[in-house]
Amino acid sequence: MTTPRHSKNDLLLGSPPPRKEDILFRADPSDFRANASLHSPGSEFLYDKGYRTAAGLLTKHVIGTNADKNIVVFPILYLYRHHIELVLKRLTVTGAYLVDKELSKAETDQLSKHRLDLLWNNFRPILEAVCKEVGWRPPAKDDIEGVDSYIRQMTDVDLDGQGARYVVSNKGDPSMPHLTTINIRVFADGLERLGDFLEGLDAGFAAMEGIKSEMHAEH
Numbered sequence: 001m002t003t004p005r006h007s008k009n010d011l012l013l014g015s016p017p018p019r020k021e022d023i024l025f026r027a028d029p030s031d032f033r034a035n036a037s038l039h040s041p042g043s044e045f046l047y048d049k050g051y052r053t054a055a056g057l058l059t060k061h062v063i064g065t066n067a068d069k070n071i072v073v074f075p076i077l078y079l080y081r082h083h084i085e086l087v088l089k090r091l092t093v094t095g096a097y098l099v100d101k102e103l104s105k106a107e108t109d110q111l112s113k114h115r116l117d118l119l120w121n122n123f124r125p126i127l128e129a130v131c132k133e134v135g136w137r138p139p140a141k142d143d144i145e146g147v148d149s150y151i152r153q154m155t156d157v158d159l160d161g162q163g164a165r166y167v168v169s170n171k172g173d174p175s176m177p178h179l180t181t182i183n184i185r186v187f188a189d190g191l192e193r194l195g196d197f198l199e200g201l202d203a204g205f206a207a208m209e210g211i212k213s214e215m216h217a218e219h
Contacts, residue, residue, distance in 0.1 A: 045202075048086035052195055055079035059188040069184060076184060077164035080191040081116070081154060085161065087198045088119040094205045095126035098212060099133050114161040120151045127201070134208055143197065150194050 027035045040046060058076050062069045089111050096103050103111075107122045124144075131138045158164060163175040 048083050051079045052083040059184055062184050073184060074164045076188065081158065081161055083195060084198065085114060085116060085119065087202055088123055091198065091202055091205060092119065092123045092126060094209050095123065095130045098205065098208055099129040101126065116151050117155040147194065147197060150190060
């Protein structure tokens with residue numbers, strides 16, 4: 001009997017199965033273009049920027065090829081949502097520092113959770129306080145109402161960020177049961193606009209944080 005040249009696994013993507021001697025987390029000097037640094041300056045910002053960038057690339061793939069939309073819709077939903085979550089958390093911490101506010105236990109607890117509506121509710125008074133402290137004009141009412149609406153819509157669809165990650169909840173209920181079809185272009189355009197708004201605040205907060213840190217260092 002002739003021994004098959006390839007096993008079933010060998011045929012998958014044309015690659016051999018995993019081997020115990022394989023080292024996954026390493027650099028490759030012969031493939032330097034694919035080497036990525038995990039500790040670049042500003043890595044705190046690169047985390048959330050990475051999720052937004054990945055979501056945008058997947059969206060461009062779907063729109064440009066009309067392929068895989070029913071597959072990559074789930075990571076697109078998750079990646080954009082997680083980006084917003086990370087930015088809101090950083091804004092809350094940085095803003096509290098700028099106005100010398102000690103976060104309450106409830107506010108601190110929310111920073112380890114995934115409710116966008118609660119994170120936004122915690123951040124709004126901090127935003128108002130920062131604007132007053134540094135002399136900025138507060139965001140326009142229409143802008144705040146727009147963010148309110150976007151955050152509420154995302155919370156209504158996916159309360160804690162798990163809906164796009166798992167087909168059923170930890171209680172065994174179907175994820176996002178009331179959502180059957182979305183237009184990826186429309187969703188991505190909206191989340192890019194929300195991302196631009198929050199990242200604009202983030203850049204301003206970071207600049208003021210740097211100024212305050214320098215002043216403290218001088219004294």
